[in-house]
Amino acid sequence: LELYRDLKKAVAEGELQLYYQPQINLETGKAVSCEALMRWTHPDEGFISPGEFIPLAEKTGLITELSRWALKEAIDQCARWQLAGHSVGVSVNLSCHCLTESDMIDRIVELLNSSGLEARQLTVEVTESLFMEQSEQVIDALTRLRETGVLVSIDDFGTGYSSLSYLKKLPVDELKIDQSFIFPMAKSKKDRMIVHAIVELGTSLGFEVIAEGVEDGATGKILKEIGVHKVQGFHYARPMPFDDFCFWIAADQ
Ligand code: G
Ligand code: G
Ligand code: MN
Ligand code: NA
Numbered sequence: 001l002e003l004y005r006d007l008k009k010a011v012a013e014g015e016l017q018l019y020y021q022p023q024i025n026l027e028t029g030k031a032v033s034c035e036a037l038m039r040w041t042h043p044d045e046g047f048i049s050p051g052e053f054i055p056l057a058e059k060t061g062l063i064t065e066l067s068r069w070a071l072k073e074a075i076d077q078c079a080r081w082q083l084a085g086h087s088v089g090v091s092v093n094l095s096c097h098c099l100t101e102s103d104m105i106d107r108i109v110e111l112l113n114s115s116g117l118e119a120r121q122l123t124v125e126v127t128e129s130l131f132m133e134q135s136e137q138v139i140d141a142l143t144r145l146r147e148t149g150v151l152v153s154i155d156d157f158g159t160g161y162s163s164l165s166y167l168k169k170l171p172v173d174e175l176k177i178d179q180s181f182i183f184p185m186a187k188s189k190k191d192r193m194i195v196h197a198i199v200e201l202g203t204s205l206g207f208e209v210i211a212e213g214v215e216d217g218a219t220g221k222i223l224k225e226i227g228v229h230k231v232q233g234f235h236y237a238r239p240m241p242f243d244d245f246c247f248w249i250a251a252d253q
Contacts, residue, residue, distance in 0.1 A: 004060055006042060007053055011069045015041050018073050019239035022248065023091070023210060023232045026224045031252050033089035033123065035212075035232060036074040037239045038066065058095055067098040072111055075122060077242050079115035086249045089121040091153060096130040100137045105144050112148075119149030125176065126152065128160030135166070142171045153210070158198060167205060175202040179213025182233070186218045192226070199227050 010016050017039045022031040040048045057063040071092055078090040098104055112119055124145060130138065142152050153174035158181055177198055185191045195211070202209040211223050214233030223231055237248060 003048075003053070003056060004062070007040070007057060007060075007062055010040055010042075011065055013043075015043065016066070016069060017041070017241060018070060018077065019241055020077075020090070020245040021232055021239040022088075022237045022245075022252070023230050024236050025230055026220075026228060031088050031249055032230065033091060033121075034245065035091045035125070035239070036070060036093070038070055038093075058097060061097070063095050064098050064101060067092075067094055068107065071108060075108075075111045075115050075117050078121060079117040081246055081249060082117065082121065084246065084250075086246075086253060088249050089123060091123040091125050093125045093155065096126065096138050099124075099126065099141045099145075105141065105148065108145070108150060109148050112150075120151060123151040123153050123174065125155040127155045128157050139169070139171060146171050146173070153208075158194065164201070167201070172207065174208040174210060177209065177211045177228075182211050182213040182219060182223075183215065185222060186216065192222060195223070195228070196226050203227065 018036045019039050020034040020036055023033040023035065024030065025032045038050050038054070040050070040053055042048050054063070054066075057066050071094075074090045074092045078088070081088060108122070109119075111117075112122065124142075126138070126142070146152055151173040152171060153176050154170070154172050155176050156178040157175045159178045175198065177195060181191050181195050181198075185195060199209050208229050209227075210230040210232060211228045212232045214220050214223065214231045214235050216235050219233075220231055220235055240248060
């Protein structure tokens with residue numbers, strides 16, 4: 001309850017920050033995008049993990065305000081590094097609660113317009129499990145979002161539903177393979193085969209395929225051989241604050 005009271009004030013008090021983790025195109029070896037990840041520095045408790053406060057925000061409805069803040073911050077900051085000459089997009093995590101808010105899409109279009117950021121530089125990440133809960137409403141919202149030019153990625157792909165039939169009707173651009181398949185890959189043939197199957201499936205359906213949680217070079221090499229398009233993970237770079245990220249991409253280009 002106390003955490004809720006504090007989180008409620010966090011946006012206004014300026015305690016939230018976005019960190020950016022590069023997403024690297026395996027063909028060129030350069031960053032093409034990044035994932036925006038929320039960080040909260042509590043005035044007394046210090047750093048609190050999003051693994052702790054995001055579920056609380058989702059349960060209490062605060063997630064809408066947090067997401068609005070994150071979208072504005074990510075779009076504005078991405079527009080800034082684009083203006084500095086870096087053609088690097090940004091992915092923002094959105095819970096389905098927020099996605100289906102009636103004004104969310106108008107809001108996104110407005111933020112894009114006022115920042116000057118091209119719609120296709122923004123990707124919205126939605127977890128696979130959320131698709132299944134409110135599929136009608138979510139599919140409708142994602143369809144409208146994609147009509148504006150914004151890209152859609154299915155986060156944690158492979159952990160949600162075993163049924164693949166919904167893949168053919170989902171309005172998405174990208175599959176993001178869950179970390180749990182990537183961590184053991186270098187040592188586990190089964191995980192390599194699962195990742196391989198996801199890449200075949202995703203590619204043949206016309207989706208971009210990204211792997212997250214790449215922690216070593218051996219795994220990166222295997223992913224490239226398998227045909228994954230993009231990678232994200234500690235092996236390439238950790239999530240970093242805006243200023244550090246701008247230095248990082250300047251050095252990368
Ligand atoms: O960055 P980290 O690994 O600590 O993130 C932990 C979890 O919090 C991840 O599941 C991530 O998707 C989620 N998360 C981080 N930032 C955001 C955000 O801005 N919005 C939402 N909905 N989830 C986020
Ligand atoms: O759930 P979601 O995929 O949005 O969150 C991604 C989370 O994974 C973030 O919390 C991020 O900090 C974390 N992460 C990113 N790269 C790596 C990695 O290489 N290893 C591990 N263990 N976690 C990672
Ligand atoms: Mn994500
Ligand atoms: Na994920």
